[in-house]
Amino acid sequence: MSGLDPAELTAKLVRCASVTPANEGALEILHELLADAGFECAWADRGGIRNLFARWGKKGNTKSFGFNGHTDVVPIGNAADWSMPPFGAEIKDGIMYGRGTTDMKSGVAAFAAAAVDFVRDAPPDGSIIIAITGDEEGDADHGTTALLEYMKNNGERMDVCLVGEPTCPDTMGDMMKIGRRGSLNAHFRVVGKQGHAAYPHRANNPLSAMVRLMDSLASHELDQGSDHFDASTLAVVTIDTGNPATNVIPAECCAAVNIRFNELHSGASLTEWLNQRAADIQDQYGVQIQVDVKVSGESFITPPGVLSDLVGNAVKAETGITPTLSTTGGTSDARFVKSHCPVVEFGLVGQSMHQVDEHVRVEHIHQLKAIYGRVLKDYFA
Numbered sequence: 001m002s003g004l005d006p007a008e009l010t011a012k013l014v015r016c017a018s019v020t021p022a023n024e025g026a027l028e029i030l031h032e033l034l035a036d037a038g039f040e041c042a043w044a045d046r047g048g049i050r051n052l053f054a055r056w057g058k059k060g061n062t063k064s065f066g067f068n069g070h071t072d073v074v075p076i077g078n079a080a081d082w083s084m085p086p087f088g089a090e091i092k093d094g095i096m097y098g099r100g101t102t103d104m105k106s107g108v109a110a111f112a113a114a115a116v117d118f119v120r121d122a123p124p125d126g127s128i129i130i131a132i133t134g135d136e137e138g139d140a141d142h143g144t145t146a147l148l149e150y151m152k153n154n155g156e157r158m159d160v161c162l163v164g165e166p167t168c169p170d171t172m173g174d175m176m177k178i179g180r181r182g183s184l185n186a187h188f189r190v191v192g193k194q195g196h197a198a199y200p201h202r203a204n205n206p207l208s209a210m211v212r213l214m215d216s217l218a219s220h221e222l223d224q225g226s227d228h229f230d231a232s233t234l235a236v237v238t239i240d241t242g243n244p245a246t247n248v249i250p251a252e253c254c255a256a257v258n259i260r261f262n263e264l265h266s267g268a269s270l271t272e273w274l275n276q277r278a279a280d281i282q283d284q285y286g287v288q289i290q291v292d293v294k295v296s297g298e299s300f301i302t303p304p305g306v307l308s309d310l311v312g313n314a315v316k317a318e319t320g321i322t323p324t325l326s327t328t329g330g331t332s333d334a335r336f337v338k339s340h341c342p343v344v345e346f347g348l349v350g351q352s353m354h355q356v357d358e359h360v361r362v363e364h365i366h367q368l369k370a371i372y373g374r375v376l377k378d379y380f381a
Contacts, residue, residue: 057127066158107164166350179301267295
């Protein structure tokens with residue numbers, strides 16, 4: 001546990017109430033730390049979002065390792081439900097509590113501390129890039145994408161990247177992400193004709209069409225999975241009419257679905273399918289259906305190989321566990337990085353992320369720093 005204390009740095013970051021898209025000084029703490037260690041730092045702000053780019057070593061070095069992460073956090077919910085201050089970073093029985101302790105200020109602190117110690121103790125022949133955003137938990141329109149845009153415009157490049165998101169489901173070291181499913185949100189608005197519930201023939205009930213549409217989508221098997229991905233899923237997440245009267249057929253209703261999809265689909269192919277299903281129901285029921293689709297990210301995979309072996313070997317050396325290679329879970333900013341360079345994700349046990357009393361074992365923060373430090377040592381060996 002020598003060198004820069006990642007748990008102390010985590011606590012400083014947690015005490016910044018950086019509920020997305022607020023920053024509240026979190027990135028300034030990292031800017032000062034990295035600049036003092038010899039990193040060349042720059043702000044890659046866009047759309048009112050603060051983003052930090054930092055590089056140690058010369059621009060254009062043929063060997064460059066990157067870390068990516070975020071300091072914004074989700075809202076705390078009802079503060080009264082917390083048994084510990086949500087931004088206090090208080091430690092009890094070896095566990096630090098606070099929003100962002102797991103997702104993912106500990107990860108950021110661990111790779112920042114590992115990188116600082118590494119360049120101070122054994123300056124590598126190459127460069128280390130750290131790209132940290134304040135816009136991952138929100139729309140993510142001006143976060144890592146802005147950092148990658150900055151890098152492109154300024155001749156900066158990572159050869160490989162490690163995203164420090166929490167990836168382990170149960171035990172420190174048990175899982176690494178080598179890809180992610182794509183994510184798509186679709187909103188539907190069905191417009192019919194309002195009328196009296198006792199005279200349905202004089203109305204055109206949009207709910208009948210919407211229920212049929214939602215059933216046709218939810219009951220459809222998208223696929224049965226692939227070599228590296230589970231089966232794609234579609235979930236109906238809301239159906240809304242805003243109709244308080246039981247004797248009135250409403251004029252319109254809305255619904256939304258979320259699709260998590262593997263590499264057997266694309267955002268474009270699924271959008272086409274959704275529009276066709278809506279058109280079929282529209283013709284069948286004589287209603288008007290509007291469809292609005294937003295693709296949050298396409299599915300991707302970094303095939304098992306040099307990068308996953310590098311990280312996996314470091315994890316095993318520090319934990320005694322060989323991590324499972326997985327593509328499960330939600331989206332992350334790796335979906336943006338994958339277009340820049342090969343990327344994998346490894347981080348803490350994520351059981352408490354986004355929950356009340358989010359927490360992390362202090363020993364795991366130190367362990368994660370050791371893993372990241374070993375990754376750097378082996379990469380530049």
